[in-house]
Amino acid sequence: MKITDSKQIATYYKALVEKNENFVGIFFVGVKTTSIFCIANCRARKPKLENVTFYTTFKEALSEGFRPCKICKPTQNANQAPKEVEKAIELVKQNPKEKISDYRLKENDVSAKVVRNWFKKNYGMTFHAYQRMYRINTAFQELQSGKQTTETAFEIGYESLSGFGYTFKKIMGNSPKNSKTDTEKTTVLISRLTTPLGAMFVCATENGICLLEFADRKMLETEFADIQKRLNAVILTGENKHILQAKKELEEYFEGKRTVFEVNLEPIGTEFQKMVWEGLHQIEYGKTRSYQEQSEHLGNPKAIRAVASANGMNKISVIIPCHRVIGKDGKLTGYGGGLERKKWLLMHEDKYNPNKEESKNELRLF
Structure with missing residues (x-):
């Protein structure tokens, strides 16, 4: 929402002038004289107080007609993990069987408080819960390959089989013993990425990408539940080759270097829905x-x-x-990620469309 409280505006303006990192993602500031919006730590020349408007989300700034600043890249960097958090995540990836304690974080010059707060806000879980999911995912894969439960439990840091069994069953919905033979259970991995339009979650099975959604989509929890039900799946934090490829291709797409995606997909839905989604693939980039x-x-x-x-x-x-489907009259209509994002995506594709001269796109963006 637009900030109207004078005291809050004064606090935010002071943070903007001081380039206060602690306010990154807390507010977005629209500059009336340039029609751009920024985050707290932007390096650009600071505007006068009477020339700014503060918002709680970047979507509100976009809907008011402001464009993202090219210096601070607010839609991307407001959700970007701080360096300390990135270092903590890398520690988990490098040591998938080890519990990364607060003391271990401190040894690596990482603030446990910063990490905890960021995970709670951006993942909806604690850093230790994130680690547990990552370690249980590692354990599940090892048990599936025939490794003994006892060996696996102690290798990933559990001091008792009962503790390992309880946590494993709570997350996986099955005991370690039964998971060895439960070949019907599907593992869906979930990872987070930042884009110029905000944070997104990407999920994948061993066959391909099954979900890519903006983190603030209202139906996200419903979609997770639908995937779990249809695939008889458990969703765990992690990455596979499909997620890594999707992240690379999305980065190229947002840079205007890719017009066609090649990553494998595994859409989850009814046969009619899959037919409709396949039809969407046939709408060319920029049209x-x-x-x-x-x-x-x-x-x-x-x-x-x-x-x-x-x-x-x-x-x-x-x-x-x-996002390439619009109203009969050429106007924007309905998009789960919000009309501001739909408008941005269409303008982005129009800008980088290699066949722009041939395109007869009559989209009414304003």
């Missing part, structure tokens, strides 16, 4: 299609509402380009 045109393309011109509903249930944003 759009109305809901009616999409229905006609799928061979059922009267199924406009059903097609629109299936678009809204797409769990793999950006890569499956539901």
Whole structure:
């Protein structure tokens, strides 16, 4: 929301002038004279108090017509993990079987408080819960490969089999012993990434990407539950080759260097939904299609509402380009990530479209 309290405005303006790192992500400031918005630690010349407006989210700044600052990159860096947090995450990845204590963090010049606060705000869990998920994921993979439960438990830092068994069952929904033979259980890995449009979560099975959503999407918990139910899956923190490839391709996409995604996908939904999502793939980069045109393309011109509903249930944003479907009159309509993001994505693709001269995109962005 727009900040109107005078005391809060004074506090935020002081933080802006002092480039206070502690306020990064707490507020976004729109500069009326330049029509850009920034985060607290921006290095650009500071505007006068009467020329700024403060917001609690960057989506509000975008909807008010402000553009992201090219110096501080607010939509990306406001959600970027601080260096201390990145160092803590790297310690976990390098030592997947070890519990990283507060003392260990201190040895590596990392503040345990900073790490705890960031994880709670950006992951919705504690740093130690994140570690437990990572270690249990490692244990699950080893048990599946035939390793003994006792050996696995002690290697990942548990001092008793009962403690390991309790934690394992709580996260996996099954005991370590039964997990050895439970080949029907699917593991879905989840990781976080930052983009110019904010933080996103990406999930993948061993077959491909099954979810890519903005972290603030309201239906996110429902989508996680749907994936777990349909795949008989457990979602654990981690990365595989598909997630790493998706992160690389998304970075290239947002830099304007990629127009087609090549990462493997495993869309989770009904057969009708999958058919609609496959149709979305056929909308070329830099172009759009109305809901009616999409229905006609799928061979059922009267199924406009059903097609629109299936678009809204797409769990793999950006890569499956539901943002390229617009209203019949050329106006923007419906997008789970918010119309501001939809507008940004279409403008981004229009800017970097290699076949722009051939495009007859009549999108009304304003």
